[in-house]
Amino acid sequence: MNKQDYRGVFVFVEQKNKEIENVSLELIGEGKKLAQELKQKVTAVVLGKGVKEIEKLGYYGADNIIYVENQDLDIYMTEPYTKALKEVIEDKKPEIVLFGATAIGRDVAPRLAGRIHTGLTADCTKLEINEENSDLMMTRPAFGGNIMATIECPDHRPQMATVRPGVMQKEEKDTTKKVEIEKFAVDIEEKDKTYEILEVVEEKSNKIDIQEANILVSGGRGVGNSDNFSLLEETAQILGGVVSSSRAAVDSDWMPKEVQVGQTGKTVRPDLYIACGISGAIQHLAGMEESEFIVAINKDETAPIFESSDVGIVGDLNKVIPALNEELKKIEKEKESL
């Protein structure tokens, strides 16, 4: 295998119900940066049938688009996806392939890495090009989020990575960028359907995905019970944000798992993160420390959250939040009367 033969940054584009997932757009943004450093191009690879708005991939920075359109790729299944991607990679020989670290990405990427005998790095939060040898440097949390490790794949190609959603930046949408869609055919046979999907069940929550929100009002053990979360709901409503929580609140059944922020929950980087009654254990910080502005309210002045917050208030959230809501309502009223 000659490393020189491998060129290009490929991004596996995830689609659900024929709609392109946000994480893929983030990866195209990141992939573009890497490609530019390598003086190469970034290609988006889509698998599916009747996928909507594929041109969007160009608007968000893809230089090329490869579309493997096949009815058997409409709903995700491990083997058909692995087979299709292998054929694309063998044909195009990309140097780097990026996947979202999602329930799909973290399933197909290792199967694929095993098939084509290459290295795969999981859940990356930072990607850089090594100036000396142009290898990809993949940094990711390990040991439960307690350390960061930088990984390289020196002798195998392509270098593969699954990338944590919510961390990389999308490019600005530019609808003038028109990119040609290259169709790529893959034959999916019966034997490739190594399991049978009996039922597809969607559990839609009415709330906005916390990873898409710009403002998060987050509650932890200090909130005390599920009723007190209504105080945070009010704050979120006035600010136009969403309520999230730490693992403690989810374990106590005060909030659903979808709004859990942390190492075993979701990673968020909103413009504003208000941490109420959250101690700031390292597993929680791992999920929100990249937030633009962090305000923390906690009774305990030694709480670790204060080491990572921009503004720290030592106080009882059950008193401070209602007072805050009052102040915010006053401002709303002032705005309306203008």
Place this chain on the structure above:
Amino acid sequence: MNYNLTEEQKLLKKLYKEFTVNEVEPIAAEIDEEERFPAETVEKMKNNGMLGIPFPKKYGGQGGDILAYIMLVEELSKACGTTGVVLSAHTSLCCGPIYEFGTEDQKQKYLVPLAKGEKLGAFGLTEANAGTDAAGQQTKAVLDGDHYILNGSKIFITNAANADVFIVLAMTDKSKGTRGISAFIVEKEYEGFTIGKKELKMGIKGSATCELIFENVKVPKENILGKEGKGFSIAMKTLDGGRIGIAAQALGLAQGAIDEAVKYVKERKQFGRPISKFQNTQFQLADMQTKVDAARLLVYRAAFNKDSRIPYSNEAAMAKLFASETAMEVTNKAVQLHGGYGYTREYPVERMMRDAKITEIYEGTSEVMKMVVSANML
């Protein structure tokens, strides 16, 4: 002399700790508050083979030893004194004598379900007029054909309201003094046998301590444990084993109190710093832990002796004497270290202190322990 736990004991300890943290600790305050028997815990203990650890598999036990069993009593007691004594009374005071003195038939009929945890055991020796002076038994058992007719009453019987099988001591021949006392296996269903009022106690409130009342209770003659007249000796030997269990309970209470105190003093701030920074606090904790470690060695030694089939009565007495007095001292200090909060039910240490007191009294008061130890010396 190896002071280290074997790999097997380490794994047992891991199980005990996980079980205690997940099942016992969360309801310990409630058990005390509501004065209720931890039935759900006992059911789970049964499912994990915890109610017959030191008995052979052929008798429904786990094939373990006394040390493994009392390590469990210790661990449970760190969170809940009630749960510790429920296990101890059942294992040492009921299963124990049937195992040591019972016939093969009695073992099959009673020990097997007891060791499996399908039945709970209790031990009835103490009477209104026979406490430390246990020889003054007034409960009578008279042989009449195929049965002994039992009349009399017992007080302060641990597990009484929840037990199915009772070891009961009664006078079969008053003229022979202590050699006229016999031991019987009594089932709670026997006609004429009733459980009397439940005592309202200072501590171990979840353990039902009640009277046993016998009115012409017919006990089948094959239910006599050992021979007629051997009852007192059986009772004394049973209590020797029971003392190791109580010593383990005291040990657990003491260690649990220290662990709580250590947590608290690191959090509590006065005069601008956590009180753990003050030398008084540090020195107190050092004294407490040293004494508890010493108690642990005494307790484990007594268990080791019993397992090795060498005399252990003296060692058991020392262990109970020292562990119970240490538990009282340490839990008292733990409350003190908590300050005002330690006196409230928001923290567990006041319960631990209330639970600890009884360990200086039951299954032989500290005074009796001193009688045993000095008798061995003089």
Place this chain on the structure above:
Amino acid sequence: MKIIVCIKQVPDTTEVRLNPETGTLIREGVPSIINPDDKCGLEAALVLKDKYDAHVTVLTMGPPQADFALKEALAMGADEAILMTDRAFAGADTWSTSLTLAKALEKMEYDLIIAGRQAIDGDTAQVGPELAEHLQIPHVSYVEALEKDEKSLILKRRFENGYHKVKVKTPCLITTLSEMNRPRYMKVGLIYDAHREKEIKKLTFDDLDIKKEEIGLKGSPTKVKKSFTKGAKTAGKLYKDLDEKEAAKLIVEKLKEKFII
């Protein structure tokens, strides 16, 4: 039914603390446990054992002290335990680890291989799928529930906003989530059996059909360039003695400064 459960002994990373002065990890006193996702996988296997009399083997690749984790698994009810241990296996990334495991498993009989989704130290979630690929058997990951249906399994496969109900024929591999169940306690009697009756089978490099360069550190396509602890984010200002009205006014002021409101 023959089930092989792959488990890993890991430090309990939720108990690891950072030394605030040196910025390094404090690893002493951190207990070793069976990886939580694996333990749930083992529980799933034991449920099948209870229901269908399945035979459960636990297997781990690790240092000699990993046998403590195997004994715990036996004490939960597993029938057999295998320890794969050898210096040659060390330093392996997920490719090498999964290949080494595959070389051992290819010689064994199984209907189902269970692996936990992700280990709390490596955090990759890659070994399960890569192992299935080496063995050339189908796999389903993120399994939340499982039922047996003759020679197939009916699985609930979790996605972010829903799930698939999937039917897969055995032999196959699944990776399990800790949301799946609550693992049972060990039984006292089984702890004794694990130490007195059962023998843990040991497999070393010589037992496998593979060359040294293909596994361990040498065989790993990915290499760790460096690892470091995240420096603590520098703390902002801490306000201690404000009453709730003052605190509220302060927060609003700060939000205005940042153009959030």
